Amino acid sequence: MDLTIQSIQFHLYRFAFREPFQTALGILSHREGFVIEIRDRQNRIGLGEAAPLVGFGMESLAETEEVLRGLQKSLVNAEIQSLKDIKKLLKTCDRTPAAKHGIELALLNLLAQSQELTLSQLLANSCSGEVRVQVPVNAVMGAIAPDLAANKAQSYIEQGYRCLKIKVGTQDFELDLRRVAAVRSQVGNDIQIRIDANQGWSVAEAIANLKRLEFLHIEYVEQPVAAADLEGMAEVRRSQSIPIAADESVNNLAQLQRVIQTQAADIIILKPMVLGGILTAHHAALIALQFGLDVVVTTTIDGAIARQAAFDLAASLPIQRACGLATEHLLAAYQERI
Structure with a gap:
């Protein structure tokens, strides 16, 4: 060669x-x-x-x-x-x-x-050797008005999505709550709903807000508190029933180890672009799985090349949850070359 x-x-x-x-x-x-x-x-x-x-x-x-x-x-x-x-x-x-x-x-x-x-085969050959043909994905929506969120959710369900991710953590929790409730009411209980707070809450706010969201059957919440506050995130995890996913808290392998040590999360969100590549993300996934945490691979709303690579990564791993790979609809169809 x-x-x-x-x-x-x-x-x-x-x-x-x-x-x-x-x-x-x-x-x-x-x-x-x-x-x-x-x-x-x-x-x-x-x-x-x-x-x-x-x-x-x-x-x-x-x-x-x-x-x-x-x-x-x-x-x-x-x-x-x-x-x-x-x-x-x-x-x-x-x-x-x-x-x-x-x-x-x-x-x-x-x-x-x-x-x-294929890239997925190359990655899989370094561990299990198995490659999945299909990877379930979630649709994602921003912190939009509740009625618009419900309509968008219905459109996603008609397109075949079975998992929806909703942005929360804004300065108006009552609006966040109405948004998630409107989507749940629209799609029923057979569709998974996960939420992403993007570090938007304090520890006390996260505990109080998540307790109020529990009745909506939330799959998990991403990064409810500041990325560096792992002790606080662990407290949130212990204080209410919605599983916690670490996202911004895991920008490298050292941070992943700290999340594991502090028992701050149930799920690890892996963004290859943030982690510095597919190989580091693959290694991080294997570490997380070894310690009993679930793994979700997502993009950072990238272009087609990075999205395909994130899919290849997810396909090479023994993971089951829907991944955050379906973000192309958020971007305009054309590419402006500069």
């Missing part, structure tokens, strides 16, 4: 949201990042995507570009034969997770091609 890097190219893209997407962290109007193309001497092409997202402990877009320009020069003529080679080449990029994700993904896609495998 001859896999020697010949060239690295990348370009900036920007997607507009079809409508402003409101979370407890703010309103998103567009998503931007870089598409990366790595070509080897056999003229094979591996695609990657690097798209930092504000509020998730990631680097800026300018910092992503700076790292990509450096790697564009330093990786030419590098030889790759295994996953270990990819890890070694990118070991200095941990402080810029989006850039690392993008280059790593392009290299993984090249390595998979060279071995005549």
Whole structure:
């Protein structure tokens, strides 16, 4: 197998949201990042995507570009034969997770091609060897008006979704409660509903609010309190019945270990772009599963290349919960190349 890097190219893209997407962290109007193309001497092409997202402990877009320009020069003529080679080449990029994700993904896609495998098969071969053909996914909606949320939920159900994720954690909990209640009333009890507070509550607020939400049969709540407050999140977990999912609290493997040690969560949300790549996310998933936690793979509302990679990751893992991979409908259909 001859896999020697010949060239690295990348370009900036920007997607507009079809409508402003409101979370407890703010309103998103567009998503931007870089598409990366790595070509080897056999003229094979591996695609990657690097798209930092504000509020998730990631680097800026300018910092992503700076790292990509450096790697564009330093990786030419590098030889790759295994996953270990990819890890070694990118070991200095941990402080810029989006850039690392993008280059790593392009290299993984090249390595998979060279071995005549899909990315999911390449990942699965490092553990169970089993790949799922289908991965259940959730639909997601922002912190919108209750009547609009109910209508959107009905539309999602008609499209075949069986799991809905609703943003909460805004400054108006009564509105959050009405939003979730309206969706539950619209879809009935056979549909799973999960909520995402994006660190929007204090510990006391989270306990009180979640107790009021219990009657709506919530699958789990993502990140009810500040990411760094693991003791507080553990208290929330002990004080009410809705399972807790750690999201922003898990930006790296060290943070995952702290979540496990403090018993702060029942479920771990893994975002490959935030974690610095598919390989780190895969390793994190195996650690979480080993300690009895459930795993959900999600995107950071990325473009098609990163979404496909997140699907491949989920398909390579022995996990059952719906994953957050169906986000393409949130973005405009066209891609603006800059």
